[in-house]
Amino acid sequence: MHPITKRILSGDVRAAARAITWIEDDFPDKAQILREIYPHTGKAILIGFTGSPGAGKSSLVDALLTFLRAESLTVGVVAVDPTSPFTGGALLGDRVRMQHHAPDPGVFIRSMGTRGNLGGLSRHTKEAVRILDAYGCDVVIIETVGVGQTELDIMKAADTTLVVLNPGGGDSVQAFKAGIMEIADLFVINKSDIPGVQKLEIEVEQMLDLVKHDATWRPPIIKTIATEQKGMQELWQEIKRHTNHLRASGEGEERKVYRMRQEVTELVNQQLYNLLLQRLQEEAFASDIEEAVDRQIDPYAVAERMVRQLIKQESESS
């Protein structure tokens, strides 16, 4: 067993932090660690927070954190910003939160940015969540900044997805992408002390009437005022009710199977691509390319030949 794995499983916070850094750097040891911790995962409740900027997601996550700590639950937060190259707690919001919760060993907060590689962000986030799960967090919160495709993809790592709305932000529900309505398990109207709440509530209900969703779960709308710590009890109860629904209805198992299929497909794709990259270095390939440029052969034939050779050579070497 890798020494870092052992330390993560014994609840060493610095080991968890290091493992996440290795994940972001695609450091070779990460593969071993991820395999070793895997049997120890699946215990945490994974909650996703998304919504348009300015809706108060960060304050809401902070308020829920405070509530959950009062309930003696340990919480991990992975804050993902696909537009930011900064990682490791460098976001402003996190610094504020860090100051707030820093002395508390039951809280683990981590920011993740792109480091210029958007493709890896979604995978890295899922891997970081797994580390926090194995490390022993009772709840792991995944928070994203925007509502784009990457964010939707990241949200698929959560068991329960919350969409945070802002009555004062001119947040028309119609303005949301269709994808957002489909992934929402709960809606939160934050800043529910400012005008526009009732209008927004009616809009959400109307959208829910239109959008197809699970027959046995209609996403509830919870009103909160994060800055005053209001609505947290109800929010947590609704999250737990959804957790129970996932278990009882079989929907949770279905989602897990779907996500596992996705994950394995991506891993296989990655491995095949790595095999391909090796072949691309070979002499024979370079001369095929020259011939294709000179139109003695077509690129489709070169590709077919390459797939055949790749399969032949790999089968002989194994």
Next chain:
Amino acid sequence: MHPITKRILSGDVRAAARAITWIEDDFPDKAQILREIYPHTGKAILIGFTGSPGAGKSSLVDALLTFLRAESLTVGVVAVDPTSPFTGGALLGDRVRMQHHAPDPGVFIRSMGTRGNLGGLSRHTKEAVRILDAYGCDVVIIETVGVGQTELDIMKAADTTLVVLNPGGGDSVQAFKAGIMEIADLFVINKSDIPGVQKLEIEVEQMLDLVKHDATWRPPIIKTIATEQKGMQELWQEIKRHTNHLRASGEGEERKVYRMRQEVTELVNQQLYNLLLQRLQEEAFASDIEEAVDRQIDPYAVAERMVRQLIKQESESS
């Protein structure tokens, strides 16, 4: 030989149009047609037009079209809008141009949009260009609307890339992504009769001093007024000078090899992914996934097993 291939090679415009529709629809026959036309491609000059919206790209393309037709050259235009789901000449600008050039059999204009699938757009564009090349266009113009990643990728299909700037649009060259500077072979300041031309020209020259480019080719700046058909002679001369530079310096060959490597890699990836999709349907995979969800095995082990099986089964069946 596919009947459509035969018709394209004999210069049948409706066959070319149908082939492009089949390309967009990923209709099975397209593979055979693309293979069959490939030896007949490589004759057309491929020109890319990009630049920020409002710079007058469409007017410029239209003016160049008129100029080239007066020179008795046949021209194909592929207008690509990654933000539009519309295809087949449905864009407003194209309708106008269509009316202008419609009775002229030496002009072929085609719009391409996403049809909701951004990933395929770049490939489809390159395939459409190949059809127009085989069909017999002397010049093929690839026009994109924006300056995002997809547009940059599409521009890689061109031999000569023009970046169109607008002195009145507050177009600060600094505002452009770095990628734009690197792909530009020629700059065009269109609407060069309005104020701001000299300032913009100086800015471009300063950027060119900073950005690394081919030692033997410094991108020239050409001033045009597309709506008055001004500057077209000089523009065309600079394009031809660049074509000669590509040939003489070996840069053209290098670019072709680079593009071919990219194309073949994408084709191989696609083929491997198709093999993978077949395996995903199998019983054995479903039970592996169940085991992984139950944490009896980890997803990394499932992926490895799958790669091994895929290679084994493919090598036995071939």
